[in-house]
Amino acid sequence: MPTVGHMTAGQYADVNGINLYYEAHGEGRPLVLLHGGLGSGEMFGPVLPALAQGHRVIAVDLQGHGRTADVDRPFDLGSMAADIAALITHLGLDHPDLVGYSLGGGVALRAAADHPQLIGKLVAVSAHARTDAVYPEMRAQQTQLTGAAAEFMKDTPMYELYQRVAPHPEDFPRLLDKIGAFMAEDFDHTDQVRALRVPTMLVAADADMAPPSHYVELFALLDGGARDGGWAGEGRPRGGHALAILPGLTHYTIFSSPLLATAVLAFLDAPA
Template sequence: MSGTAANPGNGQYADVNGIKLYYETHGAGRPLVLLHGGLGSGEMFGPVLPALAERHRVILVDLQGHGRTADIDRPIDVRLMADDIAALIGHLGLDRPDVVGYSLGGGVALQVAIRHPERVRRLVPISAAIARRAMYPDILAQQEQMGAAAAAFLEDTPMYALYQRVAPRPEDFPRLLDKIGAAMAADFDLTEQVRGLRMPTLVVAADADMAPPSHFVEVFGLLDGGRRDGGWGGEGRPKGGHALALLPGLTHYDICVSPLLATVVLDFLAKD
């Protein structure tokens, strides 16, 4: 799932919220903060980044301990990373950017919207379950095996190769696995927080994701979706402008590089 960012040479660091956060800026237009998945970096979006950057000023961030952002002495926690992103938005002087996140980044995007709603214009969480119990049992079992001991088994993966190539301290990989494992083991349920979201939100998932399609339909239901016929003029759609996209023929592992993802995200963000 690794790609090459359009112009990694434009990367910068921002000292925000106690962390030195790496980010790149691509394109021009309405700002879009783009957040990658676990054990990846902004480079994961390489195949779809050019399409997004044609219409938006894309701020491509490497989250704590990932890519070119060094780890710091705190857990991997989507709430803390959301505070990093909110601080970066303020640091860059962005006026309510759209926030789009995939997998771990989707969890961070949700928390930015929950904790800092005034910072977000439109929200797109991709392949981000809102409750741990929603994921398939075999996925939960795999997550329970995540930790430093798994480092040797990951050495032939693109994720390990990316980390070794760009991380400020490549030797931190086992430590990152321990932190990711601890984060995955923690129970969570954002049902009530998602029900309270007020910014227009596009819930996106693959039709063969880590959680069943029914879970993402339930998330849409929390946003008043799927409760009535939409009507000829769309008058029956959710009042908050929320939407749902279940993308066909994709999985959790390739949705972030699909042209179909770029198409649905751009269409949603183009709305007033």
């Protein structure tokens, strides 16, 4: 993963029954960064220099992704959130902020819900909370993903990345099978969102995989949009929560946009 001007060697942490790969960049308050499905921490290369100015960024490769080998368990947000909680404890991080995109956003939300005592602030990017929030045509594609698609994905950046960095490049069809099975399951995490007790910012593109109205709905679960914010911010959501809909972006461009870095840093660096 590129840092400011050079490459940095990563490390592994044997936690929660998995050998998690991570890279540390920058200095300052810790920030754990979680990538999207079929990706790795390298996805954030264009915005990492900005995030690492004033923060110690811990970019993690989730189960079966990037440089982290798969283990004998299905993809499950609870298990992956437990991996992150164990990594935070293993590294001795003091209430790090969590920033996750797509799959990583779901993992970050679950980690903040299950392990709030470990977390500072949370930023969940392009992470919808209900199956039916996704556009029907996208939902149809998600439910059809299997390892059989590997042959047709050989010219994609996801395949190239996996072949370049994965401990077992031949496992790409297995990754597709697992993530396909994960996406085929119906879910509704609205109760977990409503119960969040750490300051949370929900972020989405204005042309994301789910409509902006879905993220506004989730913001309302966090006391957002209930009243005028007031001259001094006295009417803002209780708990320090926020919402950002970023213009001109999609689910497939938001993770590398300077707008994302600007929004994330504004939220994380604001007084609690």
